[in-house]
Amino acid sequence: MGLSLVEMSSPDTHPPPQINLASDLALVNAARRDPRAFGALYEKYVTQVYRFCFARLRNEPAAQDATSQIFLKAMQALPQFRDGVFAAWLFRIAHNVVTDVFRRGHEHAPLESVEHHVDAGDSPEERALAESERAAFYSAMDELPDEQRTVLEFTLAGFKGEEIARMLGKTHASVKMLRWRGMESIKARVAELGYLSEVER
Amino acid sequence: MSAHELEMAELLEQYWNERESNPNAQPPQGLDPEMLQAIRKMETYLAPAPNPKFVASLRSQMENAAMQQNARAKQNAPRRGIFALPRWSFVGVAAALVIAFVAFAAWATRPASVNAQELLDRARSAASDLNTVGVKSFEMVQDSYAVVVDNPNAPPTRATRGETKTWYAAPTRWRIETQYETTNQPPYKAIQVADGAAQFDYNVNDNTVNIQVAESKSFPSPSVLSLDFLQQDMSYCYDPKVVGEETIAGRAAYQVDMGIAKCRSASAPELNGPHTIWIDKETFFVLKSEIRALNSDQVTSSMQVTSIRYNIALPNDLFTFTPPAGAKINDMRPKPAPSAQDFQTQLSALAQKLDYPIFAPAQLPDGLAPRAPQHDEIENQVMLAYVPADEATTNTLPDQHGVSIIEKRADYETVRNWTDGAEAFALDGAQGWIRRGDYDPRVGTGSNSAAYVLRDGTLISISSFSIKPEQLVEIAKSLQPVPGSHAPLPNPTAPTLDELRAQADYPILIPTYVPKGLTPTPPTQNQIEYYRADGMLALIVQNAKQGNGGMEQDPRFKGEMVKLSNGREVHQLMFDPQIVILWWNQDGGYTSLEGHGIARDEMLKIAASMSSAAELGETQAPPAQPTPYGTLAPAFRTVLRPTWLPEKMEIYERNVPTPNGQGAGIEMRFDPHPDGTPHDMLTLTEMPKEFAESFNDPQFQKKDIGGRDVTFNQIGKGCVMYSWVQGDVALTLTNAYDPPGEPGQVRYSCEQMERIIASIE
Numbered sequence: 030m031g032l033s034l035v036e037m038s039s040p041d042t043h044p045p046p047q048i049n050l051a052s053d054l055a056l057v058n059a060a061r062r063d064p065r066a067f068g069a070l071y072e073k074y075v076t077q078v079y080r081f082c083f084a085r086l087r088n089e090p091a092a093q094d095a096t097s098q099i100f101l102k103a104m105q106a107l108p109q110f111r112d113g114v115f116a117a118w119l120f121r122i123a124h125n126v127v128t129d130v131f132r133r134g135h136e137h138a139p140l141e142s143v144e145h146h147v148d149a150g151d152s153p154e155e156r157a158l159a160e161s162e163r164a165a166f167y168s169a170m171d172e173l174p175d176e177q178r179t180v181l182e183f184t185l186a187g188f189k190g191e192e193i194a195r196m197l198g199k200t201h202a203s204v205k206m207l208r209w210r211g212m213e214s215i216k217a218r219v220a221e222l223g224y225l226s227e228v229e230r
Numbered sequence: 231m232s233a234h235e236l237e238m239a240e241l242l243e244q245y246w247n248e249r250e251s252n253p254n255a256q257p258p259q260g261l262d263p264e265m266l267q268a269i270r271k272m273e274t275y276l277a278p279a280p281n282p283k284f285v286a287s288l289r290s291q292m293e294n295a296a297m298q299q300n301a302r303a304k305q306n307a308p309r310r311g312i313f314a315l316p317r318w319s320f321v322g323v324a325a326a327l328v329i330a331f332v333a334f335a336a337w338a339t340r341p342a343s344v345n346a347q348e349l350l351d352r353a354r355s356a357a358s359d360l361n362t363v364g365v366k367s368f369e370m371v372q373d374s375y376a377v378v379v380d381n382p383n384a385p386p387t388r389a390t391r392g393e394t395k396t397w398y399a400a401p402t403r404w405r406i407e408t409q410y411e412t413t414n415q416p417p418y419k420a421i422q423v424a425d426g427a428a429q430f431d432y433n434v435n436d437n438t439v440n441i442q443v444a445e446s447k448s449f450p451s452p453s454v455l456s457l458d459f460l461q462q463d464m465s466y467c468y469d470p471k472v473v474g475e476e477t478i479a480g481r482a483a484y485q486v487d488m489g490i491a492k493c494r495s496a497s498a499p500e501l502n503g504p505h506t507i508w509i510d511k512e513t514f515f516v517l518k519s520e521i522r523a524l525n526s527d528q529v530t531s532s533m534q535v536t537s538i539r540y541n542i543a544l545p546n547d548l549f550t551f552t553p554p555a556g557a558k559i560n561d562m563r564p565k566p567a568p569s570a571q572d573f574q575t576q577l578s579a580l581a582q583k584l585d586y587p588i589f590a591p592a593q594l595p596d597g598l599a600p601r602a603p604q605h606d607e608i609e610n611q612v613m614l615a616y617v618p619a620d621e622a623t624t625n626t627l628p629d630q631h632g633v634s635i636i637e638k639r640a641d642y643e644t645v646r647n648w649t650d651g652a653e654a655f656a657l658d659g660a661q662g663w664i665r666r667g668d669y670d671p672r673v674g675t676g677s678n679s680a681a682y683v684l685r686d687g688t689l690i691s692i693s694s695f696s697i698k699p700e701q702l703v704e705i706a707k708s709l710q711p712v713p714g715s716h717a718p719l720p721n722p723t724a725p726t727l728d729e730l731r732a733q734a735d736y737p738i739l740i741p742t743y744v745p746k747g748l749t750p751t752p753p754t755q756n757q758i759e760y761y762r763a764d765g766m767l768a769l770i771v772q773n774a775k776q777g778n779g780g781m782e783q784d785p786r787f788k789g790e791m792v793k794l795s796n797g798r799e800v801h802q803l804m805f806d807p808q809i810v811i812l813w814w815n816q817d818g819g820y821t822s823l824e825g826h827g828i829a830r831d832e833m834l835k836i837a838a839s840m841s842s843a844a845e846l847g848e849t850q851a852p853p854a855q856p857t858p859y860g861t862l863a864p865a866f867r868t869v870l871r872p873t874w875l876p877e878k879m880e881i882y883e884r885n886v887p888t889p890n891g892q893g894a895g896i897e898m899r900f901d902p903h904p905d906g907t908p909h910d911m912l913t914l915t916e917m918p919k920e921f922a923e924s925f926n927d928p929q930f931q932k933k934d935i936g937g938r939d940v941t942f943n944q945i946g947k948g949c950v951m952y953s954w955v956q957g958d959v960a961l962t963l964t965n966a967y968d969p970p971g972e973p974g975q976v977r978y979s980c981e982q983m984e985r986i987i988a989s990i991e
Contacts (some may be wrong), residue, residue: 045989071292078570079280093284118580163275170276179788202962208246209239216268224271225264 034061057115060107064151074116077098078123083188084113085127099123105169159169169218177211180204233943238262240950245269253480264954288963343763347484349509352356365513367544371537374410375528388413402426403443403549423551428563430551438558438607438862468505476508478517479535483508484711503530515539536805545617565602567622573600574713580605581613581715586639587686588715590613591707595697611638629678629694640689642722648691649682650852655703656895660685661721662706666699681706683718687719712724724752727846736819740846744769752849769836779820781813789813794838804830812837869896870916870959874989876982877902879912895921900966902977912966913991914977922953922960934989948976949983956990963987 058135060067078099083092170178181192189209194201221227236552241261246269257266258801350689376814392410403426405507409419418435424444431440474485482670488505508518515538521531553559580603581588598616605612615628628634638644652663667679680693681702690709692702731738748760748768752841776782781801789803789811811831812980815910820835821840825833869883878902884982933940939953952963965983967978978986 068289068292072287075281075285075288075784079285080277083278089278089281093280093288096280096284099289100288104292162271164807166271166275170272181272183272184246187277189247205243206238207300209242210236210269212265212272215240215272216262216265219268219271220264225267 030210038227050184057107067100067107069101070115070119071100075118077116077186077188078119081182082119082127083121083169084185095123095126098126108187114190116192118198154155162219165219165222167216169215172218173211176205177214181208181211181215184208231469231673236943236951238265242269242596253765255630301827310898343391344472344484349484349514350470351487365400366541368396368538368540369542370396370535370539372533372535374533375529375531377528388415392418395627397544397548399544405548421551423549425549425551430553432551432557436558437554437556438560439553441553441559441561441563443563455796466665473506475511476779478508480509480952481513481515481517481538483509483517493836495497498708507725551615553699560606562605564624567599567619568602573603577603578714584610584612584716586637586688586716587718588596588637588688588689588712589683589685590614590618590712591633591635591692591705591708591712593700593704594633601628609638611636629696631696633692633694633697633702635689636693637688640684640687640722641720642724643688643754645684645722646724648689648750649684652680653681656680656709657685660903661705662679664699664703667695683709684721685709686711688720724849727753730755731842734773734775736773737817737821738773739771739816739840740844741769741771741823741836741839741843742841743836744802745828745836749848749850750846751852755921758846761850761853767826770822770909772820772822772824776815776818776820779813779815779822781811781822782815782820792834794834796838798838800837804832818843839894870956870961870990871898871987873913873991874985875900876978876986914988915962915964915965917960917962919955921957921961922955933984935984938987940987942983944980949980952983952987954987961990 057070060070075096079092079096082095082099086092086095086225099119099122103119106122170181173181179197180193183196185189188196190204191201193199194204197204199207216225237260237609241258242265244258245266245945246259267987271583274623309475312833372394374390374394375389376515377388390410390412392408394409395407396404398404404422404424406422408422409946411417416435421430421434423430423432427444429442429444431442432438447677467487468490468491471487472484473487476483477484486507488507490504491502503522505521506519507516510517510626514531515535517535517538519531519533520529522528523530568758577588577590584605591657594616597618599619599622601617605614612635614637615632616635617628617632621628621631649663649665652665655662655664662684663682665680666680678695679691679697679699679702680691681699683690683692683706690706692705693703727738727740734755738753744760745768745819747762747763750760751759756772756774759767759770762768772779781803787951789801790798792812795801798814798816803811803813810828810830811819811822812833814837815821823833823837823840825836828836828926871881877903882901884897895918896916898914898916900914931942931944933942935952937953938954938956940952942952943950948965950965952961954961963986965978
């Protein structure tokens with residue numbers, strides 16, 4: 030499944046060790062007393078949140094915009110956070126914000142607005158090829174079943190398998206399998222289009 | 231699943247885990263090169279690192295937003311969890327804008343040529359540190375204006391206007407007075423003063439003052455709307471051009487046309503229009519900023535400095551602050567450690583001014599000393615800290631090495647939130663709960679433990695990362711009323727459904743039919759859970775205002791439309807035969823049902839029975855959830871453990887969810903070297919045998935180990951995972967990939983793994 034509202038907001042009493050819940054709860058408590066202490070939580074999760082947003086929105090300004098909203102909302106809503114997995118709660122907000130962006134008609138960035146991802150020294154042909162390859166990966170990702178795509182999005186954001194399992198309410202083994210199958214599909218799709226022709230060995 | 235898939239899935243897991251800590255980690259042997267190439271391209275295209283400038287800029291915005299948070303919270307309607315989070319308020323944006331431009335300053339040399347990019351480069355490079363560019367002091371007044379956009383698809387209906395005055399004296403003293411008004415909202419006013427040692431944040435609206443140790447930085451950071459942010463975006467979002475010169479606030483300024491933002495903002499479309507800024511020709515201050523609507527000439531956001539003076543003498547009293555009489559003060563500065571007698575005196579004095587009784591422990595672990603008791607007047611909660619002597623005069627977090635106690639007037643929602651899933655324990659004249667943490671000092675991860683007490687109308691949390699839960703219970707049992715404390719108050723009770731319905735502006739639907747044997751929990755604003763007699767969760771009912779439901783906002787949760795017997799069409803999602811979710815909108819509300827182990831037909835029947843007038847009947851508090859790495863909760867059977875291990879190990883046990891989401895599983899981890907760094911461990915998981923995984927692939931090997939029919943896989947020479955059923959238990963033993971940095975290498979030999987299995991009983 031994707032992100033079940035219930036799972037993401039339910040209290041957690043058995044977090045996996047990989048989620049640094051001790052620090053999180055301590056930081057959350059500190060931030061409740063003084064919102065400025067939220068900075069430590071921000072530092073810890075900003076890269077993961079940004080990558081999660083980017084994987085969905087595929088547009089740097091939009092991902093930055095969403096990241097800003099997510100942290101500001103999280104800081105505002107911190108008093109409502111129940112003791113549990115802070116990361117799960119934060120990514121529930123992230124999920125809602127990104128969904129909201131889509132709901133408002135966000136479209137993936139047109140090619141001209143993502144030029145900055147391409148090395149400026151590349152020739153026009155190389156740039157075109159890179160953009161075409163990027164589009165193939167985006168398309169392959171979009172075609173995945175929701176569960177596989179969600180697991181891959183969290184993986185790309187930087188979460189470990191066990192953390193993803195906890196956040197999605199799945200077993201670790203099932204997350205590993207979803208991730209593998211998702212990657213297999215993507216690999217097959219982009220290989221079919223000729224984007225994996227020069228295999229690194 | 232095939233053995234190949236399992237093996238590859240394991241290698242992928244290993245690869246990504248190592249990449250997270252070491253971006254240059256070598257791929258494990260056996261990982262398909264094409265897969266590796268695909269992963270790397272995926273990471274490039276779908277998970278780039280954020281721009282460091284953006285991260286720094288947002289950090290600054292967060293700092294500014296933190297200053298405003300209390301005021302905004304008071305101005306917004308009460309929120310009910312993340313369901314009803316308010317949209318990003320433009321009031322906040324306006325405030326951030328005001329502060330941003332106040333904060334921004336530069337004092338650099340005049341550029342040799344008037345190039346917009348160079349102007350902005352010079353300004354930005356100087357803005358990060360006023361001292362280095364020679365600004366010793368200044369006084370500035372700014373006006374700001376912004377439209378408030380509630381609906382990006384509709385014209386703005388509100389506006390915010392504000393004025394900010396700023397005084398700065400190097401190196402560390404400053405004062406900011408902010409006031410603004412938003413249509414249909416009360417005016418907002420705040421004063422922030424840094425006197426060089428302490429920082430005072432005074433919210434005039436609710437008469438509260440936060441005091442903290444002043445930051446070493448000389449000046450509040452610019453926010454996301456500062457020039458720093460524009461600069462970061464500029465290289466690809468704007469085409470800045472110098473289009474003229476004007477005089478602003480008596481200062482000669484360049485007028486820079488930033489053009490229309492090529493990178494459109496999703497959350498603030500009103501900021502996407504043509505943007506013009508005016509930059510002081512000598513100081514590179516941004517003296518004016520104006521954004522207009524995309525499709526009209528309407529100004530959507532503006533800021534203008536109306537008065538500015540540099541390097542002037544400023545009176546000292548600008549940089550002192552005395553909280554007004556009657557203000558609520560939250561002084562977060564560390565206090566000197568009191569003597570035992572002083573502590574009692576301070577505590578009694580505090581107790582006498584509170585409107586609820588407070589308690590102090592008569593028994594504490596040896597070596598802990600109290601800090602001065604603190605009262606957070608804003609939250610009206612008491613904070614007691616008992617810490618090692620060398621931490622008594624610091625403001626480190628007390629529960630890291632000691633005990634943190636928080637006491638507040640109890641309300642039902644807070645009691646429920648704090649104690650949900652915790653185990654009850656007996657306590658004379660009070661209610662007690664214990665939540666066992668799983669903090670692991672070897673790796674610095676896990677949760678703290680806490681004992682909660684509800685006594686005489688006061689809710690008390692006693693938490694620690696380092697003190698065992700049993701000791702926290704003893705501390706809880708030793709709580710004594712503080713002399714001079716308020717008289718006992720009644721403990722809060724659950725609100726009735728009628729009360730909740732009266733408060734909500736959407737229907738709260740309740741099933742009039744549920745399968746036999748399910749008991750509901752007392753309702754909260756959004757949720758009611760139903761449990762089976764064995765304590766297993768069976769059904770979750772959620773209600774919210776239409777538009778705020780989690781699934782209705784996500785097109786991926788649209789699911790399949792099915793028709794109920796009453797004719798209503800609902801969205802159906804079946805993620806797993808065990809979990810069925812139905813959701814729909816009805817009469818301005820959003821309702822979802824999530825069934826665990828309830829057949830689809832039964833779920834449809836429940837959905838058809840939902841009523842906004844039904845009564846709930848008898849309720850029961852939610853059962854305690856299994857707690858980690860402590861005493862294992864009652865399980866489905868006897869726990870099996872190995873009697874032989876290849877080396878000396880520390881063993882950690884905890885309950886884990888079974889694949890259907892229940893807590894009946896068990897996980898054991900075996901750690902041979904608790905050296906404080908993260909590392910993989912030998913892991914044994916135990917589930918009810920109905921959750922045994924089948925391995926039908928011929929590549930999976932089978933072997934009889936001590937009379938057990940074991941399936942296992944081997945990668946290279948390493949035996950990775952063993953799975954078998956023993957009695958009514960499905961067991962999985964996974965080898966440790968340890969130490970990190972040697973991908974593909976497991977810690978224990980196949981022979982050692984088999985000997986472990988043979989010893990499990």
